[in-house]
Amino acid sequence: xxxxxxxxxxxxxxxxxxxxxxxxxxxxxxxxxxxxxxxxxxxxxxxxxxxxxxxxxxxxxxxxxxxxxxxxxxxxxxxxxxxxxxxxxxxxxxxxxxxxxxxxxxxxxxxxxxxxxxxxxxxxxxxxxxxxxxxxxxxxxxxxxxxxxxxxxxxxxxxxxxxxxxxxxxxxxxxxxxxxxxxxxxxxxxxxxxxxxxxxxxxxxxxxxxxxxxxxxxxxxxxxxxxxxxxxxxxxxxxxxxxxxxxxxxxxxxxxxxxxxxxxxxxxxxxxxxxxxxxxxxxxxxxxxxxxxxxxxxxxxxxxxxxxxxxxxxxxxxxxxxxxxxxxxxxxxxxxxxxxxxxxxxxxxxxxxxxxxxxxxxxxxxxxxxxxxxxxxxxxxxxxxxxxxxxxxxxxxxxxxxxxxxxxxxxxxxxxxxxxxxxxxxxxxxxxxxxxxxxxxxxxxxxxxxxxxxxxxxxxxxxxxxxxxxxxxxxxxxxxxxxxxxxxxxxxxxxxxxxxxxxxxxxxxxxxxxxxxxxxxxxxxxxxxxxxxxxxxxxxxxxxxxxxxxxxxxxxxxxxxxxxxxxxxxxxxxxxxxxxxxxxxxxxxxxxxxxxxxxxxxxxxxxxxxxxxxxxxxxxxxxxxxxxxxxxxxxxxxxxxxxxxxxxxxxxxxxxxxxxxxxxxxxxxxxxxxxx
Numbered sequence: 001x002x003x004x005x006x007x008x009x010x011x012x013x014x015x016x017x018x019x020x021x022x023x024x025x026x027x028x029x030x031x032x033x034x035x036x037x038x039x040x041x042x043x044x045x046x047x048x049x050x051x052x053x054x055x056x057x058x059x060x061x062x063x064x065x066x067x068x069x070x071x072x073x074x075x076x077x078x079x080x081x082x083x084x085x086x087x088x089x090x091x092x093x094x095x096x097x098x099x100x101x102x103x104x105x106x107x108x109x110x111x112x113x114x115x116x117x118x119x120x121x122x123x124x125x126x127x128x129x130x131x132x133x134x135x136x137x138x139x140x141x142x143x144x145x146x147x148x149x150x151x152x153x154x155x156x157x158x159x160x161x162x163x164x165x166x167x168x169x170x171x172x173x174x175x176x177x178x179x180x181x182x183x184x185x186x187x188x189x190x191x192x193x194x195x196x197x198x199x200x201x202x203x204x205x206x207x208x209x210x211x212x213x214x215x216x217x218x219x220x221x222x223x224x225x226x227x228x229x230x231x232x233x234x235x236x237x238x239x240x241x242x243x244x245x246x247x248x249x250x251x252x253x254x255x256x257x258x259x260x261x262x263x264x265x266x267x268x269x270x271x272x273x274x275x276x277x278x279x280x281x282x283x284x285x286x287x288x289x290x291x292x293x294x295x296x297x298x299x300x301x302x303x304x305x306x307x308x309x310x311x312x313x314x315x316x317x318x319x320x321x322x323x324x325x326x327x328x329x330x331x332x333x334x335x336x337x338x339x340x341x342x343x344x345x346x347x348x349x350x351x352x353x354x355x356x357x358x359x360x361x362x363x364x365x366x367x368x369x370x371x372x373x374x375x376x377x378x379x380x381x382x383x384x385x386x387x388x389x390x391x392x393x394x395x396x397x398x399x400x401x402x403x404x405x406x407x408x409x410x411x412x413x414x415x416x417x418x419x420x421x422x423x424x425x426x427x428x429x430x431x432x433x434x435x436x437x438x439x440x441x442x443x444x445x446x447x448x449x450x451x452x453x454x455x456x457x458x459x460x461x462x463x464x465x466x467x468x469x470x471x472x473x474x475x476x477x478x479x480x481x482x483x484x485x486x487x488x489x490x491x492x493x494x495x496x497x498x499x500x501x502x503x504x505x506x507x508x509x510x511x512x513x514x515x516x517x518x519x520x521x522x523x524x525x526x527x528x529x530x531x532x533x534x535x536x537x538x539x540x541x542x543x544x545x546x547x548x549x550x551x552x553x554x555x556x557x558x559x560x561x562x563x564x565x566x567x568x569x570x571x572x573x574x575x576x577x578x579x580x581x582x583x584x585x586x587x588x589x590x591x592x593x594x595x596x597x598x599x600x601x602x603x604x605x606x607x608x609x610x611x612x613x614x615x616x617x618x619x620x621x622x623x624x625x626x627x628x629x630x631x632x633x634x635x636x637x638x639x640x641x642x643x644x645x646x647x648x649x650x651x652x653x654x655x656x657x658x659x660x661x662x663x664x665x666x667x668x669x670x671x672x673x674x675x676x
Contacts (some may be wrong), residue, residue, distance in 0.1 A: 036190055039066035044198050048204075061424075063198060066434070072187055074161070074177045080109075080196070081173040087121070089173070092148065112147050116165045123167070128166040129192045134182070137161065168192055168201030172206075211589055223250045223380070248282040250380060251363065256373050259349060260285075260364035263384075273298055273359070279341045286339055288332045295326060301353050305360050311353040312375065318347040338422045354378050356385035441488035444631040448481040448488075455481070515607055515674075516545040517599050522567055523598055526574035530582075540595040541580050548602040559607045559674050561654060566674075569647040570657075573599075573611040573670050576643070579634070580615025580668060606656075609672040618662040626660055 010496050032148045044060045064077055080089040088108045111117045116133045123131035135143055140159045168191045175195045177183070183191070190534045191246040226246075242348065246259050262277035262285075275288035275436040297313065304311035315323075324336050324601065333339045348366045353360040354377045361381045369377070464473040496554035523541065530537045551558035574596070581594030599610040618626060618633070625631045645657075651658040655675045 003477055022293045035070060036193070040193060040197055042066055043194070043201070051637075062196065062203070067191075067194060071188060072177070072190065073179045073181060075160075075180060078176045078180045079173060080167065080176055083108065086278050089117065089120070091176070108400050109147075109150065114143060116143060120167050124169060128169075130166055130174075130188065130195075132182075133165045135165065144404060155632055164613060166191065167311045168195035170195045170202065172199065172202055184671045204581075223253045226250065239625060245278060245282050245284060247361065247380075247384075248278040251377070252282075254376050254380070256363065256369070256376055257367070258363045258365045259346060260362070262362040264301055264305075264353065264360040266302060273302065275362075277362075281341075287332055290325065290332070294330070297323070297351075301360055304353060305355050306356050310355065311360070312368070313351045314368075314454045315349045315351060320349060339411060347563070352377070354381045356381040356388070358388050359386065360610055374657075378624075438492050441491040444488040444646075445485050445492070448485045452478050452481045452485075452509050469537060478537060508562060512555070513561050513563045513566070514551040515549045515560050515561075515609060516547070518547070518563060518567060519598055519600060519609055522570045523574055523596075526571055530575075530578050534582075534653075537578070537582060537596040539578060539596055542595065542597040544597070544599040546600045546602045549600050549607055559676055561674060565650045565674075566654070568649050569672060570609060570611075572643045572647050573672075575612055576670075577615070577668075578612035580613045603673075605676055607674045607676050609674075612667065615665050617664040617668055618660070619664050623660065627658070 001454060009139065023239045025528075025602075027045050043063045043066055046058075058585045066076070067077060078091055080091050082089055088106050088110050109117060111121055112567070119133045120131045140161070140163050144157065160180050162180065164179045165260040166177040166179070166183065166188075168177065168188075176196055179193060214244065225251075247263060251258055251261055259279065261280075262275060265274040265276070267274065269291045272288045273288075273292065275286075275290060277285040277288070279285040292302050293299055300313070300322065301311055320340075324333070324339055327333045328336050331547060346366060352365075352369050352374065354363070354374065358586040361377060363377055418439065455474050459471055459474040459478065462468075463473060505638060520543065523543070527539070527541060549559065581596060585592060586592050595614050597610075597612040599608075599612070601610065622631075622633070628646050629642060631645075648658045651672055651674070656671040657671075659671040659673065661671070
């Protein structure tokens with residue numbers, strides 16, 4: 001082989017080697033891409049498989065492990081979540097590159113604390129995919145001294161001469177990478193893609209967290225609703241023994257760990273704590289009645305309840321045994337083993353007491369409850385407080401009901417007496433009027449009887465004398481007088497019958513009644529009744545009767561009412577009217593003339609009886625109270641306050657209305673409206 005051929009062969013071999021090198025680079029690039037895609041896919045699959053927010057740390061560890069496997073040039077990596085409102089970043093997840101993913105929460109870091117973080121702000125505003133800050137020499141040391149509050153560093157920390165701080169952004173935060181040298185373009189592109197994937201992971205985390213919060217809130221509300229419902233159904237102190245199984249069930253439902261639970265109901269009056277305890281399986285274990293100073297636990301519980309603070313106490317096995325022995329010696333329990341619900345006491349137990357209005361909810365477990373678990377029990381306590389208050393209200397209502405029923409019986413008896421007194425007062429006024437009315441016809445009867453006696457003697461004398469013409473004249477006078485006696489006798493009879501009719505109880509049967517005649521009769525009776533009691537009383541009476549309301553011979557007109565009842569209403573209104581004008585007259589107002597006007601009016605399907613006085617009127621502020629039972633403007637002893645109330649009820653029972661109109665200083669108008 002000559003030199004020329006050898007040279008050509010070498011050139012060919014060199015070309016093949018170059019192509020082989022290019023092919024090897026291409027294969028490595030493709031493998032790298034495949035590695036990156038595989039790493040990203042592993043993270044995506046893990047993120048997709050997340051079912052609870054608690055899996056975020058595990059998913060994040062997978063992500064950082066993949067970065068580690070891809071040999072990203074990093075000293076440390078972590079996640080920061082932005083707090084836009086406060087220009088801060090919550091560094092709540094970090095990992096070391098040579099580990100399997102160490103997760104730990106750090107703290108909030110203000111973005112103005114150091115240039116490393118401050119450079120993040122303009123980079124985000126410019127929509128850059130990442131921010132980078134390079135520190136060299138003493139700046140590295142100063143950075144770690146600034147961050148010593150958040151990072152746990154060795155006492156003799158060796159600082160790198162150069163460090164590069166990257167933040168690769170996603171919507172809610174950034175993946176932070178710290179390296180000894182600048183990342184290559186490929187590494188930056190890989191981190192940009194991983195940041196995007198982590199953004200998807202974090203979005204899913206937020207969705208899961210929100211769904212869990214809603215589910216937990218629903219579970220909690222359902223549990224609290226059950227508590228409200230169960231306690232609302234309690235009706236006696238015996239029902240209180242249902243409390244501990246209820247509490248046991250709801251603590252289980254809410255996922256709160258416990259070995260024992262119960263309720264301490266605190267009675268400040270008797271200085272006693274009523275304790276209801278539940279066994280681990282949910283049945284009622286014991287009911288204790290402890291004085292406030294029975295033991296240190298009870299006194300501490302009471303003191304914290306008074307201060308509305310949570311009380312915690314840790315017990316070892318000996319403490320539990322001592323408590324059980326003291327309860328046995330005090331006669332609170334009769335079987336120590338049954339009280340322990342096991343042959344031996346628990347080796348240790350943490351007791352938690354959460355206050356509510358009436359006592360403490362007690363939860364005991366082998367480990368202390370977390371803050372979140374205590375918050376759940378506090379919510380249960382708040383609900384229990386409201387529900388138990390309703391139970392206490394019910395007990396108080398039961399007691400109040402018994403008291404009210406007793407008082408009501410007494411009031412009814414008193415009311416009956418007062419109503420009877422009102423009726424008798426009305427009857428007394430009516431009787432005085434009747435007595436005055438009946439006196440006139442009786443006077444006529446007596447006078448004409450005396451005259452007839454004298455005429456009879458004269459008649460006998462004239463007959464004896466034979467003066468028959470004179471005798472006939474005298475006889476005619478006697479006859480005329482007898483007719484007058486009969487007329488006034490019947491008038492007296494009618495008055496007596498009216499009195500009896502008014503005084504007897506109503507039979508409740510409506511009758512066709514001449515409203516004009518009824519009003520006229522009771523008006524005169526009321527007037528004469530007052531005249532009989534007070535000779536100085538006088539008033540002008542005006543009547544304006546609608547003749548269409550009178551009952552005709554053919555039975556037309558009139559209104560169907562119970563005459564005794566409506567008569568009582570009319571009499572009460574007349575009496576009040578006369579009282580009002582008398583009171584005003586006593587003020588000696590010049591040119592004042594006391595006047596009471598009575599009208600009847602046919603108003604279509606209604607008949608109205610209107611009573612008007614020109615007295616002082618009723619003040620506007622009490623006008624709406626005049627129909628209330630026992631309300632009266634009259635001085636003590638002058639009225640019961642039942643007259644208008646009874647009148648209102650009688651008119652309403654007839655399907656009608658009793659209306660009052662008044663202006664102070666101008667008088668009052670009462671309108672009785674009756675359905676025809």
